[in-house]
Amino acid sequence: MRLAGLPVALGAVSLSLWLGVVLLWRDLGRRNRLQAGALAGTGLVLLLAAALVFDAEIAWLGILDGNSYVVAMLVGVSFIGLIGSRRGHAPLPGSAVTGRRGTAGTWLGVHLLGAVLNLSTVFMVGDRLRRHGELSLPQLLALNRGLSSAALWSPFFASMGVVMTLAPEMRFGSVLAVGLPLGLAAGALSLADLSRRFALAEVPGYSLSPGSLMMPVAMAILVLLFHYRLTPSLSIVSIITFLLPAVALASNLPRGPRWTLRRVRGHALERLPAMRGEISLFLCAGLLTQGLSAFIAAATGSQWTLFEHFGAPQAALSFLAIVASAVAGLHPIIGVSVLASMLELPGSRQTLFAFVALAAWAVGTSVGPLSGINLSLQGRYGISGGVMMRHNLGYAAALSALVVGAIVLLDAWL
Incomplete structure (x- = not known):
């Protein structure tokens, strides 16, 4: 609608998304229900406290709008699965190799393809590797780390959508300039760690071919073209939300409208309901953010912030706190949302906050036992989230040291 210059009925969109969560609530896993329910309940309690105790004016009609743009982007990105075979999976040409080269190929394949296709790439590459037998621990760790580290820079990730919503004045180019090299460093760190701890000589891996990179590269170019040339007034979140479904539909239309x-x-009927866990988490976290922001503003007269100045020390402390909460079982979006609600940042500091949030997401989802990637690997391949956490602790600590260094550099640069 924004592309056509029409107003966006955000309330109707939000209500529809929440209605979907209500209808699918019984199908959520027990942990997911508890976490989402706690987030939404806490948000509502804080909103009521702000209104009743501090007599704050609450825009009740808009309390469901938190993270609606992000969830809409998640739904839009999911349509990329319609590009490809009859089963709805994007094609992944390539062959299996073994040893360090194969493990590096697994990480790189999941990282590059997952930067656009998100979590679905883990299953595509993982299922291909499972043709050679049940997945081993180094294969699962490569899948985990390859995808999670893409959160450092990919504009197609839900993490970037959340960050762009919370920090609308962030400079994407600056985040990309720091996040992309750090993502590649995470790959080198993973390969060195896995080579030291496991005998990789007979471990099958995934070998990328040029054809497998065409689609994600083309999508990235299209997004940048729309953002900088065709529709500069639209955010990257909005562009991705309409562009990916449009491309997916266009790729199917040559086979006829009935096929499409x-x-x-x-x-x-299948893929979208399967996203109920992440959608409920994002929506409920958005409600928590609204409640926290309203309560803090009402209780302090809008005069209190967590840090008077958000520099490198504060950013590093915030990053480590969010990662620690992820290890304890909370999704990084909770820590990021809580942090955002306690800060009042000028434009120059929003870029530093954005990088902190993305880095905490990348490290936290790799090591967090209840993160989406680890829960997905557990459900699909039978590996426990606790095992993944223990084997990722060293990797997370080393990557965290690099992130803290990058925070210091970025703070000096801004």
């Missing part, structure tokens, strides 16, 4: 309708219907 059948694919879209299958996606709506």
Whole structure:
């Protein structure tokens, strides 16, 4: 609608998304229900406290709008699965190799393809590797780290959508200039760690071919073209939300409208309901953020912030706190949302906050036993989230040291 210059009925979108969560609530896992319910309940209690105790004016009609743009982007990105085979998976040409080269290929394949296709890439590459037998621990760790580290820079990740919503004045180019090299450093760190701890000589890996990179590279170019040339007034979140479904539909239309309708219907009935866990978490975290922000503003008269100045020491402390909460079982979006609600940042500091949030997401989801990637690996391949956490602690500590160094450099640069 914004592309056509029409106003966005955000309230209707938010209400529809929340209605979907309510209808699918019984299908959520027990942990997911507890976490989402605690987030939403706490947010509502804080909103009520702000209104009743401090007599704050609450825009009740808009309390469901938190993170709606992010969830809309998640739904839009999911349509990329319609590009490809009859089963709805994007093609992944490539062959299996073994040893260090194969493990490096697994990490790089998941990292580059997952930068656009998100979590679905883990299953695509993982299922291909499982043709050679059940996945081993180094293969699972490569899948985990390859995807989670893409959160450091990819504009297609939910992490970037959340950050762009919380820090609208962030400079994406600055974050990319720091995050992309750090993502590659995470790959080198992973390969060195896995080579030292495991005998990789007979471990099958994934070998990328040029054809497997065409689609994600083309999508990234299209997003940048729209952002900088065709629709500069739209945010990257909005561009991704409409562009990926449009490309997916266009790729199916040559096979006829009935074929396209059948694919879209299958996606709506199977893939979208399967996203209920992450959608409920993002929406409930958005409600928590609204409640925290309203309560803190009402209780302090909008005069209190967590830090008077958000520099390198404060940023590093915030990063470590969010990662620690992820190890304890909280999704990084909770820590990021809570931090954002306690800060009042000028434009120059929003870029530093954005990098902190993305880095905490990348490290936290790799090591957190209840993160989406680890829960997905547990459900698909039977590896416990606790095992993944223990084997990722050293990697997370080393990557955290690099992140703290990057925070100091970025703070000096801004």
